[in-house]
Amino acid sequence: MSIKHCELSSTLPSLLAGLVDRAADNLTHGELQHLASFSEVAHMQIQRLGCVAEGVALLVQNDAQAATPAGNFQTPESVSLLLLALADMAAQADALLTMGQHAEGVMESRAMPAAATARRPGKGAAH
Numbered sequence: 001m002s003i004k005h006c007e008l009s010s011t012l013p014s015l016l017a018g019l020v021d022r023a024a025d026n027l028t029h030g031e032l033q034h035l036a037s038f039s040e041v042a043h044m045q046i047q048r049l050g051c052v053a054e055g056v057a058l059l060v061q062n063d064a065q066a067a068t069p070a071g072n073f074q075t076p077e078s079v080s081l082l083l084l085a086l087a088d089m090a091a092q093a094d095a096l097l098t099m100g101q102h103a104e105g106v107m108e109s110r111a112m113p114a115a116a117t118a119r120r121p122g123k124g125a126a127h
Contacts, residue, residue, distance in 0.1 A: 012091050013098035020102045029110070032103045039100030045093040053086060 020027075020035060027035070056073065063069045073079050 012095040016095045016099040017102045020099055020106065024106045027103075027106075029107065032107045035103035036100045036107065038096040039104070042093040042097035042100065045089060045096070049086065049089045049093065052089075056082065 024032075060073050063072050063074075073082055
């Protein structure tokens, strides 16, 4: 199961980037800006993921040193579920970041021809 899970996590960014590619010609600038904003969402998710991982590590460390441990994440099943959930969060953040960067790239490629046209004499450029 872990191999399939890993394969699924690694395909999510390319899936979203592919969707942006296929839809790019039909997306407005505003829609692309919205998709590009998901890079910031990904950044926040990555920060939260770090905080969660740190909190869990401290919980397990404190539990191991306690006179009466609470038993958090002591079984292979509980640790596996936790790590799979953390891997999912990382994959989702990666996918949002990839999609946001891809949308930014589409906006940049659209802006390049417009900027080149504006610089040409006779096309509205200042001489």
